[in-house]
Amino acid sequence: AQTVTQSQPEMSVQEAETVTLSCTYDTSESDYYLFWYKQPPSRQMILVIRQEAYKQQNATENRFSVNFQKAAKSFSLKISDSQLGDAAMYFCAYRINNNDMRFGAGTRLTVKP
Amino acid sequence: DTGVSQNPRHKITKRGQNVTFRCDPISEHNRLYWYRQTLGQGPEFLTYFQNEAQLEKSRLLSDRFSAERPKGSFSTLEIQRTEQGDSAMYLCASSLVRGLLRDYGYTFGSGTRLTVV
Numbered sequence: 001a002q003t004v005t006q007s008q009p010e011m012s013v014q015e016a017e018t019v020t021l022s023c024t025y026d027t028s029e030s031d032y033y034l035f036w037y038k039q040p041p042s043r044q045m046i047l048v049i050r051q052e053a054y055k056q057q058n059a060t061e062n063r064f065s066v067n068f069q070k071a072a073k074s075f076s077l078k079i080s081d082s083q084l085g086d087a088a089m090y091f092c093a094y095r096i097n098n099n100d101m102r103f104g105a106g107t108r109l110t111v112k113p
Numbered sequence: 114d115t116g117v118s119q120n121p122r123h124k125i126t127k128r129g130q131n132v133t134f135r136c137d138p139i140s141e142h143n144r145l146y147w148y149r150q151t152l153g154q155g156p157e158f159l160t161y162f163q164n165e166a167q168l169e170k171s172r173l174l175s176d177r178f179s180a181e182r183p184k185g186s187f188s189t190l191e192i193q194r195t196e197q198g199d200s201a202m203y204l205c206a207s208s209l210v211r212g213l214l215r216d217y218g219y220t221f222g223s224g225t226r227l228t229v230v
Contacts, residue, residue: 046221100158102158103157
């Protein structure tokens with residue numbers, strides 16, 4: 001079975017600083033997709049960034065970037081220049097081909113002004 | 114099209130009652146997913162449809178749960194004889210899959226929060 005583990009239930013960061021959220025996953029597949037989703041309080045899940053396992057280059061979306069270590073099965077999210085609006089639950093997710101997506105338990109990020 | 118719409122946003126029901134939730138996906142999306150999310154946890158997969166066909170069901174989906182997508186557009190999730198353990202946020206998501214074209218993530222709705230008292 002595929003599992004996704006987020007070992008940090010809560011993280012905090014000072015506004016304008018950088019924070020890294022950790023995610024590891026377990027799979028025997030070689031081709032899959034990894035995602036980070038953001039869920040603000042009482043609001044819907046929003047896709048932050050995605051990574052295809054066959055790509056060695058780490059994905060980047062503006063202030064968000066990932067460190068994808070395939071051999072280690074690690075997929076961390078780095079948020080640079082943190083903003084108050086970044087405060088949310090962040091979920092790491094894994095998906096094989098076009099099947100269903102499996103999520104980690106989430107990391108609650110607090111941004112301090 | 115403004116995204117994935119879920120109704121109602123909140124539902125409070127007494128234990129033993131039946132409830133039905135509706136999801137309207139993005140119109141051109143052919144796949145529709147249902148997830149359940151309890152407080153402090155990530156979403157757990159329940160079931161998904163490609164067009165009107167229900168292709169996979171999680172073992173979490175007991176026989177009290179049924180989902181339909183009769184015309185390949187909107188979907189309903191019904192829970193019969195609700196239990197307190199059914200209290201959760203029920204999330205719907207949709208995506209577009211065409212042949213070998215890979216899609217890269219879902220568009221989620223805002224969810225329906227169910228409270229069973």
